Amino acid sequence: MTTDVLIIGGGPNGLLLACELALAGVRPVVLERLSERAGMPKANGLVGRIVQALDHRGLHERLSGGDRPPMRMPGFQFGALPLALSALEDNPMYVLPIPQRRLEELLEQRASELGVRIRRGHALTALSQTAELVTAEVKGPEGRYELTARFLVGADGGRSTVRKHCGIAFPGITDRGFVGRSGQVVIDPPVAVPGTGELEVPGVGRLRPATFTRTENGMFAFGMFQPGLYRVSAHEWAPTALEDSISMPLEELRDAVRRVLGAEVPMRAPDGEPAALRRSTGTNSRQAERYRDGRVFLVGDAAHVHAGIGGPGLNLGMQDVLNLGWKLAAAINGWAPEGLLDTYESERHPVGARVIMHTRAQLALTSPGANITALRELLGELLTDAGNVRHIAELMAGADVRYGGDSTHPMTGRWMPDLPLNTVTGPKRVAELMRGARPVLLTRTDPVAKGRTDRIDVIVTADAPAETVLIRPDGYVAWAGQNGDGLEHALRTWFGCPA
Template sequence: MDADVVIAGAGPNGLMLACELRLAGVRPIVLERLPEASEVPRANGLVGQVVRMLDRRGLYERLSGTPGPPQPQPRYMFGAFPLDLSTIEPNPVYMLPVPQRRIEEVLQQRALELGAEIRRGHELIGFAQDTDSVTVEISGPDGPYHVTARYLVGADGGRSLTRKLAGIDFPGITNDTMVSRTANAQVPLEYVDPGTGALSIPGYGVIPGLMHHRTERGLFLYGQLPGRPPVVSTGEFDVPPEGPMTLEELQDSVDRVLGVHLPLTPPDGDGPHLLRRVVGGNSRLADRFREGRVLLVGDAAHVHSAIGGPGLNLGLQDTVNLGWKLAAELQGWAPDGLLDSYESERRPVGQRVVMQTQAQSALIAPGNDVTRLRELFGELLTEPRNVQRIADLITGADICYHDGPHPLIGRWAPDLMVDGTRLAELMRTGRPLLLDLTPEAPFAAGVTSEASYAATVARDRVDVVAGRGESPIALLIRPDGYVAWAAEQDGVAEQDGLRDALARWFGVPQERPLTSATR
């Protein structure tokens, strides 16, 4: 075998998967058709659970450039409605306003540090698979060649050739009624509130910064992130002109949507600057995420409206869910059905993102009937419990992969402190973690006991940490940050549940000793 895994695509999802596989001791080769990273502005940052996941891999500070853990945001938006997040607890809305090209740069740097091989200018053009391997045909700078690997993962975007060649259907809808125009552009400085970033437009009124604003004629957004030129965007339901997008076209669109003139001028600096027109959009979900030894992540598996910025949150969490499971399969210790749980867990999450982005698109459409719907929806958002539900939905904080006797089972592990150390710091290795904060730490002691542990689960796969925290709780946490088992006191039932969870997720015993630590 030339590699354990070939990953088609060196965008954020492909690079993150390479990092996860290398943390687990797997050898990936990443193929990318572009010889250099694209300078075209794309996503403006990350929002949702993925921000906390990156913190648990030690990548948040690299990306943010600031020390300390991420903090929740006081406000966000849904369907051009402002969400006051100060009324809810816990607030799950975390943001990381970093351009996609910087995200790719940091993830590539980390993948290379971990020993991943990245081949730029090399493009997947075909593959053949059998029961044991995948032979990938590649077009490279020196001509065609092939690589044999145990698995192939398509991280090659919405038009994924991997998906098409695997024969995986991509059902959904195409909406060609909306035209989105976006550009870096300056507005008159006297219109901008330097404290809040809001626009005060003569003849119209105040529009909050970095928030979608709906009118009867379309959608408008203005915002400026630190260190970057301002962005102006519109969404209209019309027929666009032919030819390249221009700033004058955006100017006309802004004036139509707002019904008043908002002067736009080119941004300062050399760029590259954003100037983009997108007609319509797709909402599609692959009918399966796996075909034999071929798997899909990110946009290769699902595409949807970009409203609310859910794409990278969804795709990067695909990769963190898949990475450890694929490594377990390759290393021969995966319990039955573990790799299949990637699709059974992540496909429903993709389905919910498609649902909520379609709902947001309906709420921003023009027309008096939509205005009436928005009046009702606005009333619902005066209730904190409804704001909580929407915030959980758009961030992925409502994910529960499986139920159990404790309410935390299947959910994101809370950000606990252990003897002054954050849980995020204990998860940097990407390994499963048994965390025992109960008095006398009986669960940690039971697992590290040779007699009991050897009969239940592999001894070299789980880190064990015993210590003190705010709550006397014990958690078995999967590498992707989700709770596999939880208990708050010792007892036969709890010990049995722990043994069952260890066997379910991390397999059967080996001979090497368990990694453990006591704090």
């Protein structure tokens, strides 16, 4: 039997894509090479626009474990320089702290509720395609088999087998000029300041969690995720002959922290929790030349890898998924207008390029030397200006994204703000109208999209910020303005609606 969509990889991006497709009535199959979820800690949270985008699907409540709307960060860092965000009007820097393992568990739970099958222990080994079908060769617990699908999506991480089998180049740089060490450790008082998450390091001073400390030897960072339990990392600007490792001794981390800070931070292995000690010798900063090869698409780390500074990975990858999901579902459901699938790459490739740009810039800003120190001093002066802080914050949050569109209205192509609206069924936030991953048409006048409600949710509200606002399922405005020919054209272009 031919599957509609085969998703390779059950990481956060593969699982979110499965949810998106299932909401649109498509039943994908997910292949995940690992028979059990990996234990090694990765992301500690989500940063930027993706937090609001997950609120659109009702996932913010599930992931945050509460019913509070998305929260903003009062401050953040760019290249280990402070960004004062609380003074910004409409601060775009949202945050959702959650360990990646928990994020994946909850996304998998949601996908299962929506009827998605995840085959654990099944690895893609090769693929080929014709104009109509993709054939995947798979190695499962009971041996090798073939699967055919109308479309295949590579959500299989930075070393993507899908990307390699499609012959898609992955240009960029591998920077082996430093070594990073991290681990999960217990730090006791008095260095751990009770109740604050801060560290008081003799000879260095008080350090705040979730900030980077740059020194001439490297960079130190930490965060506290349970009382007394810290994730600590030390990056040193010195190439090493050592290899990457996920079983490094604790002394190695302790010594690296001492070299970076020039001071001792007493730490010990936790009881009953993994120490998750890891050494990585450099970083890749690369982007797939193309995000599409015929019936095959790449999302997330399979499409781009970059330094983790500022935590942009999931904001970028999960928004790739939200961009592709509804377009792929439209193709399967038979109403994708010509060229719609091509807009995935034309819209998302430039966004990935900007993340690579700002993470490289941040890495440069944290490197050692008097010239960099001077550059930091200058940039620090520029960051006392609210306009510059906004520019950087929007870049890091992905809030400066503007997709194309035919209308000159300033909202077209931009993220739809989460406005409160009075509707015939009562007061609603925009996010609450987006739960079903369907296009939404807000209109101040009579429904202008009569006969299209099978494909589009039409909401009549006097609070619409323009006479008509057509919102794509990924939360961006496809078109805004006065009803008329422009709207007709936008409905046809994006949603294949008959004239």
